[in-house]
Amino acid sequence: MDSTVRIIGVPMDYGADRRGVDMGPSAIRYGGLGTELEDAGVEPVDGGDLFVPRAEERDPDAGSPRRGNAKFLREIEDVCTRLSDRVADAIGNGEFPLVLGGDHSVSIGSLRGSSRDADLGVIWFDAHADLNTPETSPSGNVHGMPLSATLGRGMFGEMEWANASGVREDAIAYVGLRSIDERERKRVRESELTAFTMSDIDERGITAVVEDALSVATDGTDGIHVSLDLDWLDPTTAPGVGTPVRGGVTYREAHSALETVSRRHDADGLIRSMDVVEVNPILDERNETATVAAELAASAFGKQIL
Numbered sequence: 401m402d403s404t405v406r407i408i409g410v411p412m413d414y415g416a417d418r419r420g421v422d423m424g425p426s427a428i429r430y431g432g433l434g435t436e437l438e439d440a441g442v443e444p445v446d447g448g449d450l451f452v453p454r455a456e457e458r459d460p461d462a463g464s465p466r467r468g469n470a471k472f473l474r475e476i477e478d479v480c481t482r483l484s485d486r487v488a489d490a491i492g493n494g495e496f497p498l499v500l501g502g503d504h505s506v507s508i509g510s511l512r513g514s515s516r517d518a519d520l521g522v523i524w525f526d527a528h529a530d531l532n533t534p535e536t537s538p539s540g541n542v543h544g545m546p547l548s549a550t551l552g553r554g555m556f557g558e559m560e561w562a563n564a565s566g567v568r569e570d571a572i573a574y575v576g577l578r579s580i581d582e583r584e585r586k587r588v589r590e591s592e593l594t595a596f597t598m599s600d601i602d603e604r605g606i607t608a609v610v611e612d613a614l615s616v617a618t619d620g621t622d623g624i625h626v627s628l629d630l631d632w633l634d635p636t637t638a639p640g641v642g643t644p645v646r647g648g649v650t651y652r653e654a655h656s657a658l659e660t661v662s663r664r665h666d667a668d669g670l671i672r673s674m675d676v677v678e679v680n681p682i683l684d685e686r687n688e689t690a691t692v693a694a695e696l697a698a699s700a701f702g703k704q705i706l
């Protein structure tokens with residue numbers, strides 16, 4: 401793949417309960433992202449990190465009045481609005497934005513930016529559905545809500561900054577779900593989202609599942625966004641995440657999945673943007689999770705064994 405990948409770090413932890421995920425971008429870079437991407441044959445350009453005020457530096461009176469059960473929405477709005485501009489600019493310059501989280505609420509900005517001038521399909525590699533709203537969330541953590549924000553569900557219907565009109569519900573495919581809240585389950589079932597759970601992967605194998613997910617996300621769209629939440633992997637392989645759930649994909653399945661995406665990209669040029677989120681180096685063991693994150697990004701952009 402002959403192209404420029406623009407790295408955009410977003411050291412944000414407002415959407416998660418666990419401090420430390422704001423150090424994800426540094427940990428992933430330290431885990432070898434630049435050389436991994438060079439090995440994949442792409443040219444990485446590191447645009448540095450977006451400015452994210454530290455939680456301690458915030459003016460406690462400056463935050464929005466709490467909307468439903470959603471914490472730090474004003475702060476997340478500020479960061480995601482700037483992120484969506486950066487993502488749209490990179491695409492406008494013919495680059496592939498690779499967003500390093502940060503917690504999964506950064507995807508609100510990635511998706512809005514990437515779909516600004518395009519119909520966008522989405523592949524969501526995650527243990528979680530991330531389809532809560534401020535009304536349904538059991539935790540109040542916005543990292544459990546990015547897809548509802550994108551689709552303008554519930555209270556997000558009045559928050560234009562969060563919505564991405566170029567993302568249709570039926571162009572989103574989950575891969576690897578295994579932890580869904582009660583009210584989310586109903587929403588997933590009633591929606592037009594396609595959900596491949598871990599059971600589907602057990603039964604059919606990772607390659608067949610990812611191929612089906614790609615068909616969903618490419619049908620009638622101009623390209624896809626790949627969102628990789630590191631808790632998608634089994635915690636034995638990726639322990640450095642805030643919301644680990646056992647029974648996730650193995651190291652090999654994960655690579656195989658992203659290699660499958662990359663093969664389709666080589667054939668049809670389908671990837672527009674990607675984010676790699678939820679790496680928390682405080683909870684990690686010897687930076688393993690960040691290293692896997694860097695390797696998987698390289699697989700998505702074409703790194704092969706031979």
Ligand SMILES: NC(=[NH2+])NCCC[C@H](N)C(=O)O
Nearest residue numbers: 504528532539541543544643
């Ligand atoms: N991106 C994530 N790690 N999301 C975890 C969400 C956990 C739970 N469903 C919640 O809404 O609080």
Ligand SMILES: [Mn+2]
Nearest residue numbers: 527528629631
């Ligand atoms: Mn998750």
Ligand SMILES: [Mn+2]
Nearest residue numbers: 504526530629
């Ligand atoms: Mn997630």
